[in-house]
Amino acid sequence: MTTLTTDNLIIDIPGRAPGSPLNLEVQPGQVWGVLGPNGVGKTTLLHTLAGLRAPHRGEVLLDGRALGSLKRKSVSQQLGLVFQDRQDGFPATVLETALIGRHPWLSSWQMETGEDIAIAERALQALDVGHLRDRLVSTLSGGERQRVAIATLMTQAPDIWLLDEPSNHLDLHHQVAVMRLLSGQAEAGRAVFMCLHDLNLAARWCDHLLLMYPSGEACWGPAREMLVPSALESLYNQTLVTVEVDGAPVFVPVRS
Numbered sequence: 001m002t003t004l005t006t007d008n009l010i011i012d013i014p015g016r017a018p019g020s021p022l023n024l025e026v027q028p029g030q031v032w033g034v035l036g037p038n039g040v041g042k043t044t045l046l047h048t049l050a051g052l053r054a055p056h057r058g059e060v061l062l063d064g065r066a067l068g069s070l071k072r073k074s075v076s077q078q079l080g081l082v083f084q085d086r087q088d089g090f091p092a093t094v095l096e097t098a099l100i101g102r103h104p105w106l107s108s109w110q111m112e113t114g115e116d117i118a119i120a121e122r123a124l125q126a127l128d129v130g131h132l133r134d135r136l137v138s139t140l141s142g143g144e145r146q147r148v149a150i151a152t153l154m155t156q157a158p159d160i161w162l163l164d165e166p167s168n169h170l171d172l173h174h175q176v177a178v179m180r181l182l183s184g185q186a187e188a189g190r191a192v193f194m195c196l197h198d199l200n201l202a203a204r205w206c207d208h209l210l211l212m213y214p215s216g217e218a219c220w221g222p223a224r225e226m227l228v229p230s231a232l233e234s235l236y237n238q239t240l241v242t243v244e245v246d247g248a249p250v251f252v253p254v255r256s
């Protein structure tokens with residue numbers, strides 16, 4: 001299993017002064033949540049961790065090796081990303097889309113085997129979209145598409161799962177089902193690192209949190225140390241009431 005680290009990483013946001021350097025260590029078995037208001041740089045960070053954007057400064061490392069020094073195929077075997085937004089490039093069925101997750105594991109021009117198809121079908125079942133396997137993705141609802149995207153990542157089976165707002169479009173039942181699945185993946189030794197707008201999902205399911213402030217400051221650590229109401233109020237510029245349910249804090253925005 002792979003550890004993702006950042007060494008004095010400063011993400012590159014056009015026209016903005018560099019923020020504080022990030023020195024993160026995302027270890028196997030951990031579930032990280034990234035919290036912060038709109039436009040603070042959460043997606044930019046995820047894309048930088050995936051090697052899709054160059055950092056302003058610093059480095060991203062996989063097991064101590066600089067991301068840039070690794071072959072893309074090797075990176076995509078170790079790390080995968082669910083994007084916040086997706087475009088339908090060409091017509092593809094749900095099963096064909098999930099099978100894209102096997103590409104890092106196939107050689108050029110190699111066709112998927114029965115085992116690859118079985119892996120994809122198991123992932124579709126796990127995300128409750130197995131019954132849609134032959135449907136065109138372009139005909140799916142927002143929540144169904146989101147679950148297909150997560151199933152594609154599951155089919156890819158990397159050690160590090162990066163997810164940009166995985167609960168987007170999901171109803172309550174599927175939000176919890178996806179969080180349980182991500183938690184199970186971490187228990188199996190993978191690492192999960194996701195941006196979330198739902199503070200309460202983060203409080204319930206993440207063991208580590210990174211708070212990104214509009215000033216460019218950031219702080220990170222075990223979730224119990226980060227879930228300080230005053231810090232969260234300042235993060236979102238929103239007054240909160242904290243209650244406890246099942247031993248976990250629940251944050252409710254005040255109305256006025």
Ligand SMILES: Nc1ncnc2c1ncn2[C@@H]1O[C@H](COP(=O)(O)OP(=O)(O)OP(=O)(O)O)[C@@H](O)[C@H]1O
Pocket residue numbers: 013014036037038039040041042043044045
């Ligand atoms: N190509 C670009 N050119 C100029 N500005 C950009 C570009 N890409 C992103 N930005 C800006 O960088 C900032 C960070 O964007 P990013 O998408 O990372 O934020 P975010 O925290 O994920 O926001 P949200 O919560 O709304 O998804 C935003 O102000 C955005 O407008």
